[in-house]
Amino acid sequence: MKHLIGLVGTNSSQSTNRKLLQFIQMHFQEEATVELMEIKDFPVFNKPSDSTLPSIIQEAAEKIEKADGVIISTPEYDHAIPASLINALNWLSYDIYPFVDKPVMITGASYGTLGSSRAQAQLRQILDSPELKARIMPSSEFLLNHSLQAFDEENGLKNTDQIEKLTGLFRDFLVFVDLVNQLVQAHGSNKKEAENFSWENI
Amino acid sequence: MKYVGIVGSNADLSYNRYLLNFIKKQYSHLFELDIVEIKDIPMFNQDNDQTNSQPIQNLNQKILDADGVIIATPEHNHTIPASLKSVIEWLSFKIHPLDNKPVMIVGASYYDQGSSRAQLHLRQILDAPGVNAIVMPGNEFLLGRVKEAFDEEYNLKDQGTIDFLQSILEKYNAFVQLVNRLEAPKEEPLPEEDLHASQAIETTIEDVEMEAQDWVEQAAEKVDAVEGNTYVKLNRGILTVDQINTFLASMPMELTFADENNQFLYYNYTKEAEDMLADRVPGQVGNPLVLCHPEAALKNVGWVVQQLRAGKQDVVRIHVPTHGPDKFVVHNYQAMHDEEGNYRGINEYILDFKPIVDWYLKQTGLKLEGDIDATSGASQADDAEVDAGTGASVKS
Secondary structure, X not given: OEEEEEEEOOOOOOOHHHHHHHHHHHHOOOOEEEXXXXXXXXXXXXXXXXXXXXXXXXXXXXXXXXXXXXXXXXXXXXXXXXXXXXXXXXXXXXXXXXXXXXXXEEEEEOOOOOOOHHHHHHHXXXXXXXXXXXXXXXXXXXXXXXXXXXXXXXXXXXXXXXXXXXXXXXHHHHHHHHHHHHOOOOHHHHHHHHHHOOHHHO | OEEEEEEOXXXXXXXXXXXXXXHHHHOOOOOEEEEEOOOOOOOOOOOOOOOOOHHHHHHHHHHHHOOEEEEEEOOEOOEOOHHHHHHHHHXXXXXXXXXXXXXXXXXXXXXXXXXXXXXXXXXXXXXXXXXXXXEOOOOOEEEOOHHHHEXXXXXXXXXXXXXXXXXXXXXXXXXXXXXXXXXXXXXXOOOOOOOOOOOOOOXXXXXXXXXXXXXXXXXXXXXXXXXXXXXXXXXXXXEEHHHHHHHHHOOOOEEEEEOOOOEEEEEOOOOOHHHOOOOOOHHHOOOEHHHOOOHHHHHHHHHHHHHHHHOOOOEEEEEEHHHOOOOOEEEEEEEEEOOOOOEEEEEEEEEEOHHHHHHHHHHHOOEOOOOOOOOOOOOOOOOOOOOHHHOOOOEO
């Protein structure tokens, strides 16, 4: 069974993105294990000249490194992903490269109508930067709008169309993980490019 | 102009900080720049509202007091640094100092891109409703290859870059003024004019039908108006009513009096309607202004009276070109005020300027320059010394 990381894209305790990942974890437990990862205790990134990473970052990087894939669920703050998620990705590409060629699926939930659409587009661009270079599942978008009303008391998604869509995307993602594992030709150069990328020089 | 410059990085070494320092020093003749750091601002977390903490409140106050904000951003992971995003989140959570604030974005980076993608994201972020800044469009300033860009004193080396930066900062100054006008409180619309003259004033002769053809006769009887050889004391002099009439009839223009209730009370009747520049008939006197103009013109009439009553203009002049090239007929709507400065109505005088200009040219020997037909207006070149009182510029 595949093992995935569900990265909660916010430091907020009241996050419907966390709920969405918990739902995925529960609903697909027969198909894959999903381990939730929190970013709220990551310190503020400031390009420390001493590049020894805090242990919480090292642990997170190792978990991602070992996982078959990562599902990132992001809210949208000011038309973009939250600072806390940018912060996490800054750390997770600072002289370490757990995301290089890692299969990533993006989901998002928002209180309003748009369901974090702009944040998701930005997140794709960020994950495409040379020092992250993740393999993002293309042509897939899961936007959970009006997320405060989306769950029942047992944290189940109420809307069956949404569940159907999510199920399709999740199963595709498991196939996508296998596909990416065959996309090995560029892995060497991706890794090299990421390693050559120097934060000293940014 | 007073701007806040935000160093968009919390790193100890930041070329964006050097860039803002250079801008502050180099362009001090254009504006004052207060450079602020964001490294003391904590990571945004909605569970732990720190809006009222000192660093956030300081920044808030500085931005509120400034005419504009310049943000210098690096690019991390193809976007702006987490620390800068965090600041913007705080400034759009419980407080909104960037609301309607003119913002300019600059950026420096080690590679060729010069923070291009981060700048685009920053625009998108600043445009979010909770932030609602007004970002200057276009005029990107991307400083790539920063390690080679500065000399030992952290001045930009390339003169072309310095000049370009100056040109967009000058544009930013203009942009800030533009935005301030855009956001200035709207002027209260002037109250609607009552062209039906339905609000009687102290001098209104009541109980006489305003529309009546013999309004003058009826009204005169009502108030026992004097006429003929009766003396009237004026400021300054004494004339009989006949003498006043003779005097006004000799005025080389058509005079019309409308009071502040928008009632047409008088014109210097010397010609029949068809011989006048603007036709009037004796039976019209006493009418409210609404009856003196065609329906389509009423909006403009109302506007003119509004301007005069509110003191926006002392006189509104309208050139009426329908009299052919031999005349230059202008309708002058002159506001009238009593000694206390209260608005007392309109003195409309209709005058053909052409004979006056012709006489002036003949007396001075000056000529109008170019092939000017009389209807096009008095644009003239100035070579000769001309009486300053004329206002028109003339060529000898």
